[in-house]
Amino acid sequence: EVQLVQSRAEVKKPGESLKISCKGSGYSFTTYWIAWVRQMPGKGLEWMGIIYPGDSDTRYSPSFQGQVTISADKSISTAYLQWSSLKASDTAIYYCARHEVVGATQSHLDHWGQGTLVTVSS
């Protein structure tokens, strides 16, 4: 069974750093792109970027380029999303999700993590 299990909720202060995780299991982690999607409180879904764990090739939405860093450690089947200096506007639920099509940069998202709530408040 394909599963993406994300790290627990976080409460941080503005200016702090953070790295959240997404661990894949039940499939070949290195051959499917993983996407990160943001959902701000009461709002819709926003595509942030993707990573190919096999070689860590990464693509970002222009809206998120330079604001976050996406990485992966294929040895432990885990993808990461990190911030170096959080802002209150980063408060949101962050989902990881898998591309269904093997190796494809263009794909729908067939399996989703449960989401990680990040709260940034002074």
Place this chain on the structure above:
Amino acid sequence: EIVLTQSPGTLSLSPGERATLSCRASQSVSIPYLAWYQQKPGQAPRLLIYATSTRATGVPDRFSGSDSGTDFIFTISRLEPEDFAVYYCQQYDSSPPTFGQGTKVEIK
């Protein structure tokens, strides 16, 4: 980037009724690159339809998708109580992939 506009914003219907949702793109989106997701409160989105009209594994056949030429259409033929949720379209034809703003299907 491609902007997807979903309509209506909210659809108030009763169980057993038919729901028809629309998704219009600001630029051309090829048929293989349009998906629909369902999201219930407190849950992650769930893939229902991809490539405009292909149901994902395990999705009941009351859910369907089509293309009208100008809009992408998502239909629930007969609403079940568990279908009341928010539905999002997504294009992945052009980078960055984008989502519509969502249509909430609520109980009338």
